Amino acid sequence: MKSKRIGKRTIKLNNKPTIISAACVVGPKEGQGPLKDYFDLVLTDDLYGEKSWELAESKMVQTSMRKAVEKSGKKLEDINYMFAGDLINQLFPASFAARELNIPFFGIYGACSTMAEGMSLSAMIVxxxxxxxxxxGTSSHYCTAERQFRFPLELGNQKPMTAQWTVTGAGSVLIASSGDGPKVKYITTGKVIDKGIDDGNNMGAAMAPAAIDTIDAYFEDTKDDPNSFDLIIxxxxxxxxxxxxxxxxxxxxxxxxxxxxxxxxxMFDLEEQDVHCGGSGCGCSATVFAGYIYNKLVKKEFNKVMLVSTGALLSPTSTLQKQTIPCIAHAVVIVNE
Incomplete structure (x- = not known):
């Protein structure tokens, strides 16, 4: 056990858990962005044929997970565990997806850090x-997140330029004990960091200290060279x-x-698409990784990548109680070997 630990917060996975497949689904706006060619499915309707946005988000989770399993040549009944979460109270989308998929389920919450958190736990368990x-995998939906954390869409509230656009999307990866594909090599687990930001429309400034802390911890633990990476994202x-x-x-x-x-x-063309500071939400790093980054890793265009998913651990209740925003970031290093 101790042999897998490097420094204070990083572990090295010696048995080479392999990402054998990945899949993602995005909404119409995301499908108009610069990464449109990397997504498995681009929706033409934010409701995805469902009666509510929350049910649409749950259906996106199901679709991305079914596609990831299908692309690997496996079956749902072959899967030992499912790790999933989202931004919505009681993990509504993830839990309802797990109900349909019938896989032993761990519901997790790391806000927008959930993708790297789930990958970390999956890789460790394998x-x-x-x-x-x-x-x-994980998901987010612009309409579900706005309804829970901010204002009803019908109000048409204006946002400051520091605000971001919650990505409508779901991304999933299947991690195996053997097979072809990029390997999860290192994991650095984040700490909760709160630098006193209380503006829910300035999440980048709130979450940046957590990303800095985790990236710094990785390089302190491993003595790795930042320029040995093809991508740190x-x-x-x-x-x-x-x-x-x-x-x-x-x-x-x-x-x-x-x-x-x-x-x-x-995710977005910041000049042409009206998203202010860019994308956010659990589905942001999930779809960028499962679509764009995984494709580049499989083609060996990237051979060493650090994914640092970042999350703001606020809630509607904490906001109403005038609390500042605690944040976290988890890092996963994926390599071709």
Missing amino acids: DGGFADLSLS TGDLGKLGKQITQDLLMKRGIDISKVYTDCGVK
Whole structure:
């Protein structure tokens, strides 16, 4: 057990858990962005044929997970565990998807860090010999998140330029004990960091300190070289949070500028699409990874990637009680070997 730990917060997975497939579904606006060719399914209707946005989000989770299993040549009954979560109270979309998929289910909540959290847990459970196949994924929906955390869409509230657009999308990966594909090699688990930001429309500034803390911890633990990566990508900090992260890491002596970007920046055309600072939501890093990044890894165009999904752990209740925003970031390093 101890042999797998490196430093204080990082583990090295010696048994090479492999991401054997990935799949994602996105909404119409995401399908108009620069990554449109990497998604498995682009919806033409935000409701996805359902009676509510929450049910539509749950259906997206089901679709992405079914597609990931199908692409691997496996069957749903072959899967040992499912890790999933989302932004909605009581994990409504994930839990209702698990009901339909009939896979042993761990519901997890890390806000928008859920993709990397689920991948971490899936990889650890496979590496530890507790499962041969573990499915993990997450989702978000612009309309469900707005209704829960902000204002009813019907009000048409204006947002400040620091705000981001919640991605409508779901992404899933299937991690196996053997097979072809990129391997999960390192995991650095985040700590909850709160620097006193209380503006729910400035999530990039709130989450950036958590991303900085986790990335710093990885390099402190491993003594790795940032430039050995093809890509270091944070979850959904957007344009503002990305710049804060890059600048403050530079002050700590960690220069990631040549290999760094953010999923919230990659998802949309910030000049042409009205998304202010970029994308956010659980589905942001999930779909960017399961679509764009995984495709590049399989084609060996990327051989070493760090995904740092970032999450703001606020709730409607904490906001009404005037609390600041605690945040977290989890890092997963994926390599071709």
